[in-house]
Amino acid sequence: MxxxxxxxxxxLWILGLVSSYTIxxxxxxxxxxAIVMFLVQIVSGRR
Structure with missing residues (x-):
């Protein structure tokens, strides 16, 4: 998930880089x- x-x-981030909208x-x-959540999951999964 x-x-x-x-x-x-x-x-969406790549699309945001291509299109210069305020979003x-x-x-x-x-x-x-998302990166922080991913790193937290990796760190907590190793314990």
């Missing part, structure tokens, strides 16, 4: 949140 969300956010900043924030 988390991987699907991360892939969707990555695609690009919001997508960047979502991408950072």
């Amino acid at each position: 988390l991987y699907t969300i991360a892939v969707i956010l990555l695609v 690009g900043g919001f997508i960047h924030i979502l991408l950072v949140v």
Whole structure:
């Protein structure tokens, strides 16, 4: 589930880079949140 969300956010982020809309900043924030959630899952999964 988390991987699907991360892939969707990555695609939206790339679209935000290609199109220079103001929603690009919001997508960047979502991408950072997705990366943080991914890293937390990796760290907690190793314990």
